[in-house]
Amino acid sequence: MFPKLSFAHLPTSIEKLPRLTKLLDGPELLIKRDDQTGLAFGGNKTRKLEYLMAAAIEEGADLVLSTGAAQSNHCRQTAAAAARCGLDCTLVLVGPEPEQASANLFLDRLLGAKINWTDKSNRDKDLQQAYDDALESGKKPYLIPYGGSNEVGAYAYYQAYAELYKQLNCNMVDWIVLASSSGGTQAGLAIGIGKDLTPKLIGISVDEPATNLQNNVYSIIEQYQIRTGMKTNLTIEDILVNDDYTGDGYGIMNEKDREAIHLFAENEGILLDPVYTGRAGAGLIDLIRKGFFKKEERVLFWHTGGTPGLFADRYLPYI
Numbered sequence: 001m002f003p004k005l006s007f008a009h010l011p012t013s014i015e016k017l018p019r020l021t022k023l024l025d026g027p028e029l030l031i032k033r034d035d036q037t038g039l040a041f042g043g044n045k046t047r048k049l050e051y052l053m054a055a056a057i058e059e060g061a062d063l064v065l066s067t068g069a070a071q072s073n074h075c076r077q078t079a080a081a082a083a084r085c086g087l088d089c090t091l092v093l094v095g096p097e098p099e100q101a102s103a104n105l106f107l108d109r110l111l112g113a114k115i116n117w118t119d120k121s122n123r124d125k126d127l128q129q130a131y132d133d134a135l136e137s138g139k140k141p142y143l144i145p146y147g148g149s150n151e152v153g154a155y156a157y158y159q160a161y162a163e164l165y166k167q168l169n170c171n172m173v174d175w176i177v178l179a180s181s182s183g184g185t186q187a188g189l190a191i192g193i194g195k196d197l198t199p200k201l202i203g204i205s206v207d208e209p210a211t212n213l214q215n216n217v218y219s220i221i222e223q224y225q226i227r228t229g230m231k232t233n234l235t236i237e238d239i240l241v242n243d244d245y246t247g248d249g250y251g252i253m254n255e256k257d258r259e260a261i262h263l264f265a266e267n268e269g270i271l272l273d274p275v276y277t278g279r280a281g282a283g284l285i286d287l288i289r290k291g292f293f294k295k296e297e298r299v300l301f302w303h304t305g306g307t308p309g310l311f312a313d314r315y316l317p318y319i
């Protein structure tokens, strides 16, 4: 369907979380380890980049550009994928530029990416400018969308769902819970699951109000349908998003995020991150405590990575 490179460590494992299950006294918990996909510390973007980088190479690109926050996991992995494929990489990051580069930003530099700083309101304009400048200087640039979230990135998670389905064989879980932000991961999994089928998929919004994120996920599904000619029958109501855990916004860690990071680490030896999976973990734990998931159900937490973020200067004192 879409051209693909192969650099992800797949299939990622599915593990039980017996101590966390016991501690929370709720449904049986499992985890899908997409924090172990490889490519400079792994994460959900590795799967998307196998397709996005293949598209860039097919178009003859010698430079990829993308954008994100200063501590973007997507940008770190894009820089790694570009290095792996022998392409240049320019990242347009939302500043301010910190005095000391730590964690993902440190890795962006190590991986050889060129960094342009911008602010949120100028992000898209500055990305376009970097693209135009590259063209003018004779480069062949390729734009990797924000979060790797378009129909191509979603296709990677459509395939990831097929991987899970095969691994679980007939023993499917009742729910999948994941961190959702630019929506491509949730869109791909939703397409894979299809309409009215088990498992139910809940995206824990990292920062967006539920209706915005639902719309974003659904528009990626629509793009996917147009591009592939495949009809999903999904409606916007099928996209389940919970925005109860967005707190004070993107990247602002709160006590629930912190507790989730500690519970996963101390009980299962699993590292969540301060921005995405810590927040999704906080949602999962709270929904269990509230009795949203029934004790006889099985819930799979799809770990989407981000662990280098734990070492960012701004979070170290709070974790």
Ligand SMILES: Cc1ncc(COP(=O)(O)O)c(C=O)c1O
Binding pocket: 043, 044, 072, 073, 074, 147, 149, 179, 180, 181, 182, 183, 184, 185, 186, 273, 276, 277, 304, 305, 306, 307
């Ligand atoms: C660690 C991690 N988890 C989850 C997400 C959200 O994935 P998506 O942007 O596909 O919604 C991201 C996005 O950057 C991420 O870095």
